Amino acid sequence: MHPTEFTLAGAVAALEEGVISSEELTRAHVEAVEALNPRLNAFITVTSEQAMAAAKASDAKRQRGDAGPLEGIPIAIKDLFCTEGVQTTAASKILGGFIPPYESTVTSRLKRDGAVFLGKANLDEFAMGSSNLTSAYGGVANPWSRRNDPDVRLVPGGSSGGSAAAVAARMALGATGTDTGGSIRQPAAFCGIAGIKPTYGRCSRFGIVAFASSLDQAGPFGRTVEDCAILLRSMAGHDPKDSTSADRPVPDFAKACGRSVKGLRIGVPKEYRLDGTPPEIEKLWRQGLDWLREAGAEIVDISLPHTKYALPTYYIVAPAEASSNLARYDGVRFGLRVAEQNSDLRDLYERTRAAGFGQEVRRRIMIGTYVLSAGYYDAYYLKAQKVRALIARDFREAWGKVDAILTPATPSAAFAEGENTDDPIKMYLNDVFTVTANLAGLPGLSVPAGLDPQGLPLGLQVIGRPFDEETVFAVGAAIERAADFRAVPSMRAGA
C-alpha cells in the first residue's frame, strides 16, 4: 500500500507498530505535494525541508519512547493560522511578507503532540468565500471531476479549500481549517472528506487571523470521521490567551466514534427543505435518516422556525465584525505598505488597503461598516443580534426533543469555477445549511455519504448540542459505516 493511502488513524497505528517511519510517511506526502500542487494549488507555502526535519525528529522521539499522539503524522495547516517563522498570508496581498514571531495555540498543540507540518494551505482571502476563488494566490482545483465533463475545473469549496483538497488528494493525512459560516463543512462535502466545526470556544482562536470573532472556530479535516476526532482532541482545550475559549475537559473524541446510536433521537428540521434543492440531495438526506433508523436511532420531525433568517443575519454579523477586525491592516506596522513620497496618513491607508484587499474582502468591509454606522446600527446589526438569539433559542428548544440533528451539508455538489461568481448572493447561498451552527455556536460535522449523478461527492451534516461533539462523532461515524463511502477523486497521489 502506498503510504499516502493510510488513514490518519491507520498511519498512527503503522508508526506505533514500526511498519513505517515518519520519515518514509512524510517523504511520500512531501512528494505528493510536489507532484500535485502545481495542478491543485492547494498550498500557498510548502515547507518540505522543515517537514522532513520534523519527521526525523519524530522518529527519534519515538525511538526514545517519547511519542505524542500525533507523532510523525504529516498534515496541512490552513494559512490563517499564524506559524512562527513561516510566512502567514491569510491568502491576502495585504499580509505580504508577514512572518509571525509567534505560533497559534492550535498549531502549537498539534506540534506538541508530534504533528509534522507540510505547509500552509490555500484559502479564500481572510476566509471570506465559499469557492477558494477569492485567494490572492489563485484558486484551488477540486481533485474530483464530473463524470461527463472531466476537464471542467471544479472548486473545492471554501474558505478552507486548500486544506480539503490536500486531504482529498492524499497530499496530507489531515488538515486544520476554520469555519465561520461553513468554511470547513462545505469544502469537506465538496471534496468527499469529513470535517468538523466544533462548539464555539472548544478551540482557542489565539493566533488565528480573525475574520468574525464571534463565529470563527478552528476544526480538523480527515478522510474519516475518526481521523477528525483524533485531530480535534489535540487541537482543543482551554487557553487563557483567548477569553472566549471554554474551560472544559477535552474528551476522547475517537472513542465516541465507536458509540452506538441506538436510542438516540435524530431531529429533521422541516425548514431545511428548500425549494430548488437538487433531488439527489433530498434523496441522500432521506437515505441518511434511514441508515440511522436502521442503526436503532429514532427519527423526530422538528421545527427551527427562524432558519430562514439565518443567512441574512450571518451576512450582517460576520461583515460587521470583519470590518473592525481588518482595520489593523493599515500598512503601518507589518505586511504590505503602499505609499508615495510625502503621502499623508490617509493616502497611505487608501493606497495600502486598495492594493492589499481583494474585491470580496472590500465588499464585506463596506457592508460591515455600513451596518454598524450611526442610523443603521439598530436596523441591521442590533436586529441581527436579536435574530441570532432567536436562532440559538430554536436550537435550545430542539434539544429538549432530540440529541442530534441531520441536514444536508450543502445545497449542491461542487460547482465549476465561473459558476455562481456573477452574483455574490448566489455564492452566499452555499452557506445556507451551515451558518446556523455558527450563529448558535454549535458543533457541526460534515460526512461524505454519497455521489451525485456526475460522480461528485455529497455530504450530510450532523449538528449537536454545545460541547457534545461526542454524540456528533457517534452519529457521523454511524452514517460513515452505513454509507461505506469508497469513491476516490480522479486527482490524487499515486493515481
Next chain:
Amino acid sequence: MSYTIDGETGAWELVIGLEVHAQVVSNAKLFSGAATAFGAEPNSQVSFIDAGFPGMLPVINRECVAQAVRTGLGLNAQVNLWSRFDRKNYFYADLPQGYQISQYAHPIIGEGKIEIELQDGSTKTIGITRLHLEQDAGKSLHDQHPTKSFIDLNRSGVALMEIVSEPDMRSPEEAGAYLTKLRQILRYLGTCDGNMEEGSMRADVNVSVRKPGEGYRTRCEVKNVNSIRFVMQAVEAEARRQIEVWESGGTVEQETRLFDTGRGVTRSMRSKEDAHDYRYFPDPDLPPLVIEQSWVDQLKAALPELPDQRRARYVRDYGVTPYDAHVLTLEKETAAYYEAVARGRDAKLAANWVMGDLFAAINRTKTSIAEPPVSAADLGALLDLMADNTLSGKLAKEVFEVMVETGRAPGTIVEERGLRQVTDTGAIEAVVDGVLAANADKVAEFRSGKEKLFGFFVGQTMKAMQGKGNPALVNEVLKKKLA
C-alpha cells in the same frame, strides 16, 4: 452670591461638566502583560497585542478591574456587577487595532458623588455620572523628522478610567476644586498617580452658558486640558467666547475645541458635522465582565482611609480646625507626614509646625513633602525637645533652620552648638540679679507702677542668656525678684 460673568445683556451663568481620563496604576496594561512605567525607551513596552498583530486577542487584567472598583467605591458610586466592553472604531497611526476597546454602553461604575471644598469654606456636592475602563492609544511624534511621523506604542493599551461628572459646576473655581478633589481621592486610593504633567490625568471640559433661570444651552467640549490651572482658565475663556457669540446675535454650535495655553483662548478642532462615526459595537473577543458582590465587598473592606474621613478624624482626634485638617489632608504625603509628627505629641502644635515652618522651608528650598528638607522623625524629635523644656519655642525655630540647612538631627545640633535651654533656677537667678543691678532706675520705675517694664527685664535677661533661658522660669524668677 453665585458666580456669573457680566455681558452686555447682563449676567451669565456657567454650566460645567468634566470628563477626566485617569491612567490606572497597574504593573501591566488593560488587556496585555506589557509594562506601563512612564518614561521608558519608545516602543520598549509593547506586546503583540498592543501592536495589533494578526490573531492577537485581549485578556482582561484583573488588577485594572479592581482599581476601577476601588475608585468607584471612593466616589460613593454604584458598582455594576455586569459590564461590557465595546469597540470604538477609528483609523489613526497610533491606534494599532483600528479600534479602542472601551465600555461605551455598559460601564463598570454608575452614578456617584463627591463633595468639593471652596475658598469661602463652603462645600458643594458634584454628581458623578459614570466611570468606565478603556484602553489608551499610542503616541504620535510629529517633531522628530522633517517629513515623517514617529509612533511610540508604549502607552498603547494602558488602562484608563474615564470619569464623567454631571454638569454640576458653576464657576472656574468649582471646576478646579472638583479636579483637585478627584485627584486627591484617586491618589489616596492609589488608583491613579494624578500626574497631569506626565499625562496620567487629563480633562475634557464641557462648558455652556445661560441666563439665570434658563435651561441648558448648547455646550462645547474643550479637549485634553492638562493642568488644574488650565482647566480653570479654559472654562473662563470658553464661557466668555460663548457669551460673545450669543450677545452678537449668533448661535453656539456644538463642537470640540482646544485650549491654546499661550494665548489663553479656545479654538475649534472639529465641528459636530465632522465628528467621527465610531461604529461602537460589543467587542466579540471579550465576554461581558461579570464580578461578584463578595469581591467588591472584599475590596471595600481593604479600602484605605479617604480624604473626607481623614479630615473628620483630624478634627475629632487631633483637635485641629476644619481648615487645618483640610490643608493637612490635601496630599496623602502631607497627611502621612503630619501624622508621623503628631502621633503621641501635641497635635495642634504639630499642625502649626507642619503648616508653618515646614511648608515655608519646602517653598524656600523648592523641595516637596515627598522629599522634605526635614524628616517627620526629626521634626517630631524637635517637638520632643520643646516638650521636655530642652528648647524654648524661639530656640526651636533656630534649631529648625539649622536642620533645614544641614539635614542633621535636632539633638545633635543642640549638643554641638550648646543651644540647650537653661532651666537651672540658680543660674537664671544669677543672671536676673545682674540685670536688675545694672538697671536700678528701671526697677524703681517698675515698682512705682510702670508694670509695662516687665517685658524689658525679660528681654534683657534672655539677651544676657543668649536666648537660652527657659521663658517660663525667667518670668517666674523675675516676678519673685521684682515683688
